Amino acid sequence: MARLSLKSVEERVAPLAGRDTYDREFVFDLLLAYGKPQGNVTRLRNGSLNVAVDPTTEVAQKNVVYFKETAGDPLEVAEELKTTPAVVRFSTRFMIVTDYVDVVAHDTKTNETIGFPIREIDQHFTFFLPWAGMEKAQYAAESHADVKAAERMGKLFDELLHANPGIFDDAQGRHSLNIFFTRLLFCFFAEDTGIFDHNQFTNAVGSQTQSDGSDLAEFLTDLFKALDTADPADKPTHLADFPYVNGRLFTVTDEQVVPRFTKQARDELIASGTLIWRDINPDIFGSMFQAIVTPGKRSDLGQHYTSVPNILKTIEPLFLDDLKEEINEAQDSERRLVRLLDRIAAIKVFDPACGSGNFLVIAYKELRKLEHAILERLAELSPSHQTLWTDSRINIENFYGIEIDDFAVEVAILSLWIAKHQMNAEFRAKFGVPIPLIPLKETGQIKAGNATRVDWNEVCPNDGETEIYLIGNPPYVGSSMQTKEQKGEFKSVLGERPFSPNLDYISLWFVKGADYIRDTQAQLAFVTTNSVSQGDHVGLMFPTVLSDDIEIGFAHTSFKWENNAKRNAGVTVAVINLRNFSMSEKYIFTDGLQIKASNINGYLADGPNVFIARRSLPLGTRLPRMVRGSQPSDDGHLIMDAAERAEILSNSPEAARYVKQYVGSSEFINDGERYCFWIEPDEAAQVMSIRGIASRLNRVAEFRSSPDRNDKATKDLAAKPWQFKQPAYKATDSIIVPRVSSERRDYMPMGYLGPDTVISDAAFAVYDAEPWLFALLTSRMHMAWTRAVGGKMKTDFRYSNTIVYNNFPVPPLSDKTKEKLTVAALRVLDVREYHCEQTLAELYDPDKMPQDLRDAHAEIDALVDSIYSKKPYETDEQRLSDLFAMYERMTAEEAAKAPAKKTRRTAK
Incomplete structure (x- = not known):
């Protein structure tokens, strides 16, 4: 079943709002609105799928929902329901309680709770989006007390370093300070949670030490010793009420030094104690506090904890x-x-x-x-x-x-x-x-x-x-x-x-x-x-x-x-x-x-344990060769923007025959405009007589011959400043494939370019390419392969000719199939031309993609899918399963043929 879009869910939830009356059917209608299968909802309604403790007032489906109707306060009932065994053991995602006037909903995964009038369900539809497969970007609502406490302790840490110059500079000193702060953390938590008496630690500091902090180090040394002493009779009288902690946390050693305090340091310590530590999250606070005490990490406060x-x-x-x-x-x-x-x-x-x-x-x-x-x-x-x-x-x-x-x-x-x-x-x-x-x-x-x-x-x-x-x-x-x-x-x-x-x-x-x-x-x-x-x-x-x-x-x-x-x-x-x-x-x-x-391979796909290595030629020789675009290594002097081109042609009109459009991934996707000089070897001598070109070529030569340059290949090209370091361009139509493309796009924008366009090394090129190849490369099938075996720049696609393209498994294609692919490819290109006022970045934005372009791509997808399977694919994982199986089969056939060829050569 196709997954619903955000807009589709919103449209399906809207009719549930503003009703005159509500009843038990509300929960079933809500599940259907988020795309839950009709059959499952029917079974839930008739009771065969309902695992609720009290089916007369509750509806529960494992991993999905625990719904309870009540005549009491929904918020109070929801709080009680959160920790019930049924909600825990059924891994309930959403818990919903309602009196059919108000709703209280709790997301057990993110620990978020919301309440609202049931008539306003449409205004809160995003809360339940995980039912439709759309997880929330920020899952947990961690307490702000964690950040505040870490920031406050950071101020105390800085003040103690200032007040104790040199003592904590070496590894042992830093360790001693770290242990000291661990003890403070325990004391703050203990006095807020009943381990100590309420505010016992902070009150003792505030009432039993001088305001200037001069005696606080001595007081804390005695206190830590008291916390490590089991018998109250062995403790100073003023500390006898503090309990015995044990667990080596307060064990006194000669290496552990309590730092000297200033008035400001004492004030910061007391201010830290006034925070509410009861609900501190140990899973996040530890990481935050580690950043506080680690040199150079303060700016990363909380950045790298795992939610x-x-x-x-x-x-x-x-x-x-x-x-x-x-x-x-x-x-x-x-x-x-x-x-x-x-x-x-x-x-x-x-x-x-x-x-x-x-x-x-x-x-x-x-x-x-x-x-x-x-x-x-x-x-x-x-x-x-x-x-x-x-x-x-x-x-x-x-x-x-x-x-x-x-x-x-x-x-x-x-x-x-x-x-x-x-x-x-x-x-x-x-x-x-x-x-x-x-x-x-x-x-x-x-x-x-x-x-x-x-x-x-x-x-x-x-x-x-x-x-x-x-x-x-x-x-x-x-x-x-x-x-x-x-x-x-x-x-x-x-x-x-x-x-x-x-x-x-x-x-x-x-x-x-x-x-x-x-x-x-x-x-x-x-x-x-x-x-x-x-x-x-x-x-x-x-x-x-x-x-x-x-x-x-x-x-x-x-x-x-x-x-x-x-x-x-x-x-x-x-x-x-x-x-x-x-x-x-x-x-x-x-x-x-x-x-x-059936099996999960290293690409995290359902397929055999194959490992895709770089190949110099396409697998099975069913695809034409793809090359990386032309690389200038010129310090920018062979390349021009529109203004530079206009100035050169104004001063030297004869330079026009040596100027071509220069297109990489960014220019192609965003309609950028750049140009380059493209000069053949037999034209080099006459070009040097054109003032607008010669001066730029001289700067290329200077750049390439720089004494600081260690790149011999580039240095050798100083004698040929008109030549690209890697000249891949051919004067034919070509398919351009961007090296990097946004992961948000359903399709990677590729396209046809004319013979007067040079593709830069920021993209890949297939020269003398026929339209059927364009259809194959823009298909959902090829996109699934790219996602699986290609690299990523963060989450963006990073294409590779040697990894992605050359290893892409393609079955034999008949002339009839290629003709169908050509027709489908031309349809996509025609639709793009119709929307020529928009850039490819705009056309392929999933939120803005025109429906006719989406339909044209869907035709390609269906056609290419039919080449690989007689049954329609429901997911990309199914596509990948077939692709990896075909890859394994084709590479095995290739390996089997290799020895045979060698034998025939030997016999000859």
């Missing part, structure tokens, strides 16, 4: 979805539910690049939520169970990490403690059983070290049987940006296995991860730069990773990694799972869809 929804993209398909399914299936069996508790309690989660621990924190919280859901159901089945619950079985000691930054290690441990306390509060609210956080019994399994050098089995032993999940967001560093030390780590990880110097640094985590999980129950899922699954990099990394029965179990294709920080990173990433070969189903997540796959 909760993006972490869930990693851990939900890795293990959470499976656990929720099992909980759902075990709802009526005490024995199975207890066994599930045993399983969850034994799970180990390991992040070998954990930073401040946000992945571990979210994994811990989600497992605690599942534990709570199981316990609630057990209480419903047998109230006697509840008397046995005195603590959670989800132990922080089962959460492992490696992090190279020693301060991040401390923050990660602290973040897990904070997360534990927050979940303990939820436990108490649900079951009435308090679980005190202190004295801390768990010290955590976060280790400081370089994950590429550390033996992961020494950090988190993998016995082969334990359920271990590796998660995280390892560092991305392109090959040209890696330090000498990082380059050396490749040999350490790969040993005798061959590897390319062009590998991204994150490859080391995939290689070590595959080695770690091989022949065990462990799996991994990493957030990674999407470039590892595109272009050349696939063939460089995945042959090593996908070996010895390691496979990709699921993958999220490219998406923008966004969060609500002040400066959003906007990186484009993918999520890739690795596991040992399994009969379990495989899924590709793309554009809000979950698609079942």
Whole structure:
């Protein structure tokens, strides 16, 4: 079924607004408006698909909606419903409560809640767009307190550095200051959450130290010692009410120095204490605070933390979805539910690049939520169970990490403690059983070290049987940006296995991860730069990773990694799972869809494990040759804009025969106007007599012969200043293919150019090209191939003749088929000409594309699809599956023919 556009959804929701009365049918009409299948909605209406606890007042569909009608306050009912076991175990995306006057809706994925009069549903239709496959760009509404707290602590950090010159300059001093701030963070959180008495820490500082800060260092030294002392009798009287914390957080050592305070520093500390720390998000705050204390990172405050929804993209398909399914299936069996508790309690989660621990924190919280859901159901089945619950079985000691930054290690441990306390509060609210956080019994399994050098089995032993999940967001560093030390780590990880110097640094985590999980129950899922699954990099990394029965179990294709920080990173990433070969189903997540796959290859497509390498000629010789456009290497002196051209021709009209239009990707797509000199070898002598040209050629010669130039090929061309360094132009009609094109476009703008146009090296060219090729290259089929195997510049398409074009599998084309393709191609070109007042950038903007042009392209799509398959394609993933299968077959045939040719030559 075709996916709905934003405008289509808006039009379908509009009739639901402004009705005189509303009833239960509202939820069914709403689901249909967002494109949910009629059959599913009918089954939901008649009850066969309804999994609600109370079908008389509720309608629930797994992964979709939990709808409840009420005579009470919708907001109060919604708050109660949020944490009910049914909503948790059915992975409900939207929870809706209404009294048919007002509506309260909650998005469980983004944690957003809205309320509005039901008659105004049309004004809030964008809230439910994920039902139509359109995810929200910013998923989570993280508390602003996180940013404010980090900014406030940053001011305190700066003031202490100013007040203590030189003390914290070396590594040990900086570590000491980092530990000090970790302790402050705990104290601020503790006094707002019941671990300490309310405001106990801030009030003590304010009432027991001098206003100028002169005695604050001494006071804090005594306080930290008191927090590490179990017996109140052994503490100073004024500190005896502070509890014993343990957990090594406040252990006093000679190396740890409490800094000297000024009046301003004391004021900043007290101001920090007045913030509300109760609802601080440990998953984001750790990353923000790490930026505060890391030199050069302050401007990136919050920029590179991973938002909760993006972490869930990693851990939900890795293990959470499976656990929720099992909980759902075990709802009526005490024995199975207890066994599930045993399983969850034994799970180990390991992040070998954990930073401040946000992945571990979210994994811990989600497992605690599942534990709570199981316990609630057990209480419903047998109230006697509840008397046995005195603590959670989800132990922080089962959460492992490696992090190279020693301060991040401390923050990660602290973040897990904070997360534990927050979940303990939820436990108490649900079951009435308090679980005190202190004295801390768990010290955590976060280790400081370089994950590429550390033996992961020494950090988190993998016995082969334990359920271990590796998660995280390892560092991305392109090959040209890696330090000498990082380059050396490749040999350490790969040993005798061959590897390319062009590998991204994150490859080391995939290689070590595959080695770690091989022949065990462990799996991994990493957030990674999407470039590892595109272009050349696939063939460089995945042959090593996908070996010895390691496979990709699921993958999220490219998406923008966004969060609500002040400066959003906007990186484009993918999520890739690795596991040992399994009969379990495989899924590709793309554009809000979950698609079942038979095999997921390194391009994150459903197809065989093939690796597309550069080719000098097209596969199967069914396509004409494509070349890169002409490269001048001229310092701009062979190239002219319109004004320069006009001036030259005004002074030297005879130069006109040597001037041609010069077109690259930008000029072609945006109707830019540039020109170049194109001079054949036998014309060089006479051209030098034309003043308007000769002066520019002399400057080209000077540029190419510069003493600073190391490029011998360019230097040798100084004697031929009229010649392009790479002269690809031919005086024929040509097809131009941009090297880079916006990822927003459904089609990459390509086109025909006349014989007097030189295509620049910012585009590719096919000379003597026939129209049928234009149709083939502008088809949805070729676009799907480009998206899969081509490189990306951020998310924009980066085309390549040697990777994309030369490897594009094309079946044999009859003259009749080529004739049909030609007719379809000319139709597209005619429609473009009709809209000639618009640029290609405007014509191919998906929000502005004229319907007749879209229809013309649809004709090409249908025709090209029919060449590859007798059945219509529903998704690009189906197209790719056939393309990769054809590629595998054609390359195998090519390889089989090669030895035969050699044999015949030898016989001759």
